[in-house]
Amino acid sequence: MLEKEKLNAELDRKLLSSVKxxxxxxxxxxxxxxxxxxNSLLRAISSNGAKKIEIHNxxxxxxxxxxxxxxxxxxxxxxxxxDLGAFMNGPRLVVxxxxxxxxxNTMNEGxxxxxxxxxxxxxxxxxxxRIFVRDDVGYxxxxxxxxxxxxxxxxxxxxxxxxFLGEYMAGxxxxxxxxxxxxxxxxxxxxxxxxxHNGVIYERGDLLxxxxxxxxxxxxxxxxxxxxxxxRDFCSYFDADYEKIMNAKFRKIVPISKRPYQNMYSH
Amino acid sequence: xxxxxxxxxxxDDDKDFSGCSIFGMMNVEGKRFSPRDPVKAIxxxxxxxxxxxGGFAAYGIYPEHAEDYAFHVMYLRRDAxxxxxxxxxxxxxVTLEEEIPTREANVxxxxxxxxxxxxxxxxxPANQTADDYVTExxxxxxxxxxxxxxxxxxxNMGVFKGVGFPEDIADFFCLEEYEAYxxxxxxxxxxxxQGWWGGAHPFNILDWTVVHNGELSSYGINRRYLExxxxxxxxxxxxxxxxxAVDLLMRRQQLPIDIVAKILAAPLWSEIDALPPKxxxxxxxxxxxxxxxxxxxxxxxxxxxxxxxxxxxxxxKLRPLIAGTREDFAYLSSEESAMRLVSPTLDRVWYPRxxxxxxxxxxxxxxxxxxxxxxxGK
Numbered sequence: 146m147l148e149k150e151k152l153n154a155e156l157d158r159k160l161l162s163s164v165k166x167x168x169x170x171x172x173x174x175x176x177x178x179x180x181x182x183x184n185s186l187l188r189a190i191s192s193n194g195a196k197k198i199e200i201h202n203x204x205x206x207x208x209x210x211x212x213x214x215x216x217x218x219x220x221x222x223x224x225x226x227x228d229l230g231a232f233m234n235g236p237r238l239v240v241x242x243x244x245x246x247x248x249x250n251t252m253n254e255g256x257x258x259x260x261x262x263x264x265x266x267x268x269x270x271x272x273x274x275r276i277f278v279r280d281d282v283g284y285x286x287x288x289x290x291x292x293x294x295x296x297x298x299x300x301x302x303x304x305x306x307x308x309f310l311g312e313y314m315a316g317x318x319x320x321x322x323x324x325x326x327x328x329x330x331x332x333x334x335x336x337x338x339x340x341x342h343n344g345v346i347y348e349r350g351d352l353l354x355x356x357x358x359x360x361x362x363x364x365x366x367x368x369x370x371x372x373x374x375x376x377r378d379f380c381s382y383f384d385a386d387y388e389k390i391m392n393a394k395f396r397k398i399v400p401i402s403k404r405p406y407q408n409m410y411s412h
Numbered sequence: 413x414x415x416x417x418x419x420x421x422x423x424d425d426d427k428d429f430s431g432c433s434i435f436g437m438m439n440v441e442g443k444r445f446s447p448r449d450p451v452k453a454i455x456x457x458x459x460x461x462x463x464x465x466g467g468f469a470a471y472g473i474y475p476e477h478a479e480d481y482a483f484h485v486m487y488l489r490r491d492a493x494x495x496x497x498x499x500x501x502x503x504x505x506v507t508l509e510e511e512i513p514t515r516e517a518n519v520x521x522x523x524x525x526x527x528x529x530x531x532x533x534x535x536x537p538a539n540q541t542a543d544d545y546v547t548e549x550x551x552x553x554x555x556x557x558x559x560x561x562x563x564x565x566x567x568n569m570g571v572f573k574g575v576g577f578p579e580d581i582a583d584f585f586c587l588e589e590y591e592a593y594x595x596x597x598x599x600x601x602x603x604x605x606q607g608w609w610g611g612a613h614p615f616n617i618l619d620w621t622v623v624h625n626g627e628l629s630s631y632g633i634n635r636r637y638l639e640x641x642x643x644x645x646x647x648x649x650x651x652x653x654x655x656x657a658v659d660l661l662m663r664r665q666q667l668p669i670d671i672v673a674k675i676l677a678a679p680l681w682s683e684i685d686a687l688p689p690k691x692x693x694x695x696x697x698x699x700x701x702x703x704x705x706x707x708x709x710x711x712x713x714x715x716x717x718x719x720x721x722x723x724x725x726x727x728x729k730l731r732p733l734i735a736g737t738r739e740d741f742a743y744l745s746s747e748e749s750a751m752r753l754v755s756p757t758l759d760r761v762w763y764p765r766x767x768x769x770x771x772x773x774x775x776x777x778x779x780x781x782x783x784x785x786x787x788x789g790k
Contacts, residue, residue: 180459205456205749224749226459243761245747246732264748264763265732283763284729307765308728333765 160186171195176202180226184208191217191236205245210238210255227264230257233274246283249276252298258382262304271298271317279383280304280325285312290344292316301375303383305332310353311398313340320347320375322390338398342405346398347372349390355398358405364395431731432613432625433457433578433599436714436744437754438721438772443740444472444591447582449754454597455579456750460625464607465600466581467573469614469621469716470592474568480507480529481546481618484564484571485553486609487524492560496553503549504530512572517584519576523609525585527570543618543663547642550617554646561610561646566619569718573598573612581612593774594721596714598623602649610647615655617643619717622658624651625746626711626731637704651713657705658715669722669769675702677727677767714744721772729766736761742772 160182165172171190175183183206190198191213200209203223210219214234221229221240230238231250243261251270258277265283268276273296281304288309290298298317304325311319323332332352339356346353347368355361364372372395380387435454439445447468454466474482483500487493500506512525536545550562564571569592572585578599582588598613604627605611614621628634628650635645635653641664643656654676661672675698684695699706710730715722723744725733736743736751736758743751743758751758764770 204753205747207459224752226747226749243748245749262763264734265729281763284766307763 164190170197170199173198173200174202175200175206175223176204178206180206180208184211187213187219191215210236230255233257244278249274249300252276253296260383265307268298268300268319271300272296273298275299275301275378277301277379277382278303282306282310285309287314287317287319287346288312290314290317290319292344299375301379303379303385305352306334306337307332308335308337309339309356310334310337311341311344311346312336312338312356313342314338314344314346314400315342316344318345318347318371318375320349320372321352322349322376322379323352324385324390326352338400340405341398341400342403343400348396348398349393351396353398358401359398360401362397362399364397368397369395431460431746432601433460433746433750434597434623434625434712434714434733434744435746435750436594436596436623436716436721436723436742436772438594438742439740440742440772440775441740442472442593442774442776444593446591447587447595450595450597451579451582451587453745453750453754454599455577456753457599457745457747458577458579460601460746461577461599462601463577463580464575464602465573465598465612466576466578467571467598467600467612467614467623468578468582468585468587469564469569469571469594469596469616469623470587470590471569471594471619471716471718472592473570473590474529477508477529478568480531481565481567482570483528483530483550483562484512485526485528486561486563487526488559488561488609490524492557493524493526495557496560499549499553499557500528500530503533503535504528505533506530513586513589514584515586517576518580519574519584521609522574522584547617547659551642551644551646555644563610564616566616566621566718569619569621571614571616571621573614574609575607575612594716596621596623596716596721603627605649608648611649613651614716615647615649615652617655617659618663620655620659620663621716622651622654622713624654624711624713626709626713626726628653628707628709628711630706630708633704634707654707654711654713654715657707658717661702661705662717669720669771671698673724673767673769674698675705676707677724678702678706679727679767712746719774723764723770724768725764725766727767733770734761734763735770744770744772 163174199220201222205226207226208228209225210230210233212232213236218237227245228247228250233255234253235255237256239258244263246264248263248267253273255274262280267282267286270289284307300319302321335354336356337353338359376390437450508529532545550565613623631650638656645652661667712725712731712733732746734748737760738755738758745751
């Protein structure tokens with residue numbers, strides 16, 4: 146059992162009175178709490194060794210989980226604010242509701258699971274870790290995702306996306322399932338992959354309208370292995386039907402060139 | 413700007429960056445409600461503003477003067493009032509004038525704010541509509557009086573705005589005294605123009621109001637175009653052109669909102685080229701005719717007038733907007749959390765597509781549906 150007193154030196158009593166520990170689960174009531182206080186609280190609690198945290202009554206607090214760098218599961222009830230999990234490096238965030246814009250901004254490691262929808266620029270500049278969204282996402286999702294050596298971010302969208310999906314994408318993998326669409330209907334996502342120069346977008350069926358500089362290809366064996374892993378995890382988080390998801394033709398969208406704008410620069 | 417850090421930045425960050433916040437709430441049965449929820453919602457997006465502007469538009473607040481134009485006037489200097497009184501009394505029958513009730517609040521340098529309930533007098537030319545006459549006189553006061561600005565001029569509605577956070581502006585104007593069936597709200601983070609009382613949102617002419625998050629790089633060309641129709645921009649802020657543009661297009665030229673959306677947030681030429689010939693012809697004609705009313709730059713806006721609340725973003729959605737409904741209420745917001753704070757459950761909640769208007773309409777005005785998402789060009 147963790148010593149609540151240890152935290153006293155770091156946090157004022159007012160914040161601590163919003164925290165309860167039950168069965169090794171740290172429960173925070175964030176009603177009316179400023180995001181900076183909430184994030185200090187998370188930092189202090191997780192660095193004191195908490196493994197499971199619940200935050201209740203969340204309503205618009207920004208940057209939840211930012212810069213946390215250890216393995217801790219944080220369950221969020223309510224509507225977290227912009228840049229959920231920004232720069233996060235290890236935790237697992239589970240949102241029981243919808244998230245807003247900039248979810249997973251530049252996250253480095255860890256996982257975000259959203260039982261609902263997210264807004265624009267989800268996965269913005271993501272450089273590692275995984276994001277699973279049960280329903281739809283907004284504009285410019287996965288903009289400038291990137292990869293380096295072993296770090297390959299993954300983003301799975303259960304529903305549909307809006308325009309500029311994977312804009313300037315520089316690495317990592319995205320999987321879009323279209324499960325919220327009526328049979329045979331496509332996403333209204335135009336300009337997909339505009340400026341993309343690395344990484345891959347997998348679509349289930351014919352969902353997306355491609356931007357310039359991208360092409361569509363059939364998936365290979367390795368692609369299918371990755372799709373199966375992601376789909377299996379998606380189903381385990383959201384209780385979805387794996388057979389139904391896999392009973393479709395998958396295709397991949399990749400960039401034509403590694404340097405699409407080289408003609409626009411003199412060097 | 414010296415106090416910016418103190419007002420918006422309680423933790424003293426060395427960099428303070430944000431965007432404006434917009435929020436709209438409408439009862440589609442026309443039932444009036446207090447500003448408690450709208451103020452709570454806009455205050456929840458406190459981080460998006462910096463205390464250099466906040467404001468509200470409220471529809472249905474003056475039922476006892478429903479047929480009079482309600483002028484809200486701010487006097488930056490006391491002597492300006494004499495001139496305005498003269499101008500107003502010369503051109504209108506003033507049925508009632510009074511100071512707008514205010515109280516001490518956390519706002520900066522409040523001006524004197526006054527309201528007049530008026531009807532055009534016999535000086536109105538017979539061939540001019542009352543609305544056109546009022547528009548002309550409002551422009552005149554704003555240009556001629558100096559240090560006096562009519563910031564609200566519609567019937568049975570009013571704008572309340574100033575320099576401060578929206579929740580403080582609500583406090584200053586004693587908003588809890590009013591009830592409206594549409595409330596639109598704004599928290600400001602000025603980028604290219606100064607924070608002053610006239611520059612706060614909403615912007616208004618007659619009963620048209622606009623709150624805006626973003627910036628209009630086309631302000632110069634829009635302003636020159638609108639001048640040809642008698643609109644004088646005096647508020648030193650880009651958003652002012654939007655209020656006059658919707659008045660011109662929707663009131664004077666009677667264009668429907670789905671067409672107006674295609675003027676303000678015109679489809680890209682590449683999109684027009686891909687449309688069927690008839691639509692291609694229509695959208696090209698709109699771009700050619702109204703090129704100067706294209707709003708260039710990122711924006712999300714809430715436009716309101718009696719009976720309608722409209723949300724719209726630029727065509728590639730560079731600013732946030734989310735819509736929701738719950739029973740008889742329609743909501744528009746920069747962030748979902750603000751809606752959830754006042755309505756934890758929603759019947760429907762969605763992110764509108766760029767350039768496509770979301771319209772909340774009064775049920776009684778023959779439009780039966782609660783919300784119509786216009787998806788032209790689908």
